[in-house]
Amino acid sequence: MGNHVETLRWNGSAIEMIDQRILPHRIEYIACDSAQSVAKAIRDMVVRGAPAIGVAAAYGVALEAILRKNEASNVFSTSLEEGFKALAASRPTAVNLFWALDRMRKLWETHQAKNQPELADIFLGTAHEILEEDIRINRAMGEYGASLLPDGSRVLTHCNAGALATAGHGTALGVFRSAVEAGKRISVFADETRPFLQGARLTAWEMVQENIPVTLITDNMSGHLMSRGEIDAVVVGTDRVAANGDVANKIGTYMVAVLAKRHNIPFYVACPLSTIDLSLATGEEIPIEERPVDEIKGFRDCHWAPEGVSIRNPAFDVTPAELVTALITEKGIVDNTTLTAGELADFVKKNQ
Structure with a gap:
């Protein structure tokens, strides 16, 4: 969609998603700042399509970590686990959802020694990477398909x-x-x-x-x-x-x-x-x-x-x-x- 509308965009503190339930009549964005709010947006079809759901889920994990990064470690871990669970339950058929959650969980396991703010930064950086990767993948796929x-x-x-x-x-x-x-x-x-x-x-x-x-x-x-x-x-x-x-x-x-x-x-x-x-x-x-x-x-x-x-x-x-x-x-x-x-x-x- 190039220069027209971004399906998902990071605004510095939340992930904004174009509300696909009201297109094409209005172009509006909904901001999500936690795993639970991202899970609801996926479930309610604000955002849809397997790759977009995967990207959104990665941001959901990152947002939950950002939200809880200054809490006690047990609260941080419990909230993150609940976030993973809510996101996994949001839509069962799209495998990209589980692929993205698995990638984020492996990050958590790999970087357990890091403090919570550092971990939140790593999660967010990876969510940004997944978004950029998806666009690159789609362009490569498009070239093969065009042939x-x-x-x-x-x-x-x-x-x-x-x-x-x-x-x-x-x-x-x-x-x-x-x-x-x-x-x-x-x-x-x-x-x-x-x-x-x-x-x-x-x-x-x-x-x-x-x-x-x-x-x-x-x-x-x-x-x-x-x-x-x-x-x-x-x-x-x-x-x-x-x-x-x-x-x-x-x-x-x-x-x-x-x-x-x-x-x-x-x-x-x-x-x-x-x-x-x-x-x-x-x-x-x-x-x-x-x-x-x-x-x-x-x-x-x-x-x-x-x-x-x-x-x-x-x-x-x-x-x-x-x-x-x-x-x-x-x-x-x-x-x-x-x-x-x-x-x-x-x-x-x-x-x-």
Whole structure:
């Protein structure tokens, strides 16, 4: 998103996050100054998208340490532990959250001999590093992904895997940005992405800001457009990739992948290595978050569902590896169609 809006920014004493619940109508920032307030912002979808959640969590730990750095050591340790716990419970599907918390916990273990103010400084410095790393990773991923899109490509995306889902540039939308920067003419179809409308509110807004041609469609229109030859490729992000290449992403992604396979359209997933969870053998083991039913009843204050109806609201689904043409990472492109057990693990370990 380059010069437009920063998803997360440090103001000297707190982490400020653009409130994604009210975009595109208003641009407002919410400041968080503790682990608990960051956890609430993640849970309430002020900030969303796996990479951005990871960055926010790192700042949450740092803020808790800053807040308690002059307290007694037992109070400091207890508060920090409670902060880790609150952040870990905020959203269960996005593995970047746990990756960032694990990195911060290892710092704590490594620097236990340091005094509390020094430790708080180390935490904050690492949170800044994670934010900068995320932008660098997205730019590298974007360049690899751009090579997969011929000039003139009409590309479908689902949900928002843009600068708003990361520290900047984006994963799937970063591929589009990089392709345009490379001089390619790219046009985007954005699924509206029910029920939270991340495509309609966020992806469409980002693309309009960048003057990248974008057409908004409802989630049930993509098959029609594919059957008419109007879509050349699909690029989405992901919240977690299992060791066998199965991919968890926003609910509705699986249906898009099935349709793409039916119409012989390449289906690409843009994912930083931190999103690949080698501890899970397959996508069946990925925890799927169930969100509040009010999101399905309607939108904001407008409810259209009848009272008393049963509602399900799984926030993610799992796309089997066989439906994913390739994974686009910051270290290169992984051909998912020929992926065998152990190959993805070898790739991750070699490039970490």
